[in-house]
Amino acid sequence: xxxxxxxxxxxxxxxxxxxxxxxxxxxxxxxxxxxxxxxxxxxxxxxxxxxxxxxxxxxxxxxxxxxxxxxxxxxxxxxxxxxxxxxxxxxxxxxxxxxxx
Numbered sequence: 721x722x723x724x725x726x727x728x729x730x731x732x733x734x735x736x737x738x739x740x741x742x743x744x745x746x747x748x749x750x751x752x753x754x755x756x757x758x759x760x761x762x763x764x765x766x767x768x769x770x771x772x773x774x775x776x777x778x779x780x781x782x783x784x785x786x787x788x789x790x791x792x793x794x795x796x797x798x799x800x801x802x803x804x805x806x807x808x809x810x811x812x813x814x815x816x817x818x819x820x821x
Contacts, residue, residue: 737765738789740757748784749787751787
């Protein structure tokens with residue numbers, strides 16, 4: 721039996737909102753647009769966005785009312801890429817040491 725998006729646990733809703741917000745860096749997104757796009761209630765989006773703003777992951781443009789991701793979101797994802805780069809360098813070093821004669 722499939723659940724509707726409104727029945728998802730809070731953490732899954734938050735992750736869906738982060739994913740949606742990541743695609744709205746330039747123009748931002750309104751509460752209504754996020755709610756409609758995700759199938760959440762506007763009040764649900766408001767509560768979740770309040771948490772993202774408090775933790776520094778999002779900001780609200782008071783002039784437009786639109787929500788935007790902050791640099792913190794990019795920094796977190798950047799750390800993932802940096803960790804992958806570190807692993808690739810380590811693997812390259814192992815390969816080099818293994819093939820040395």
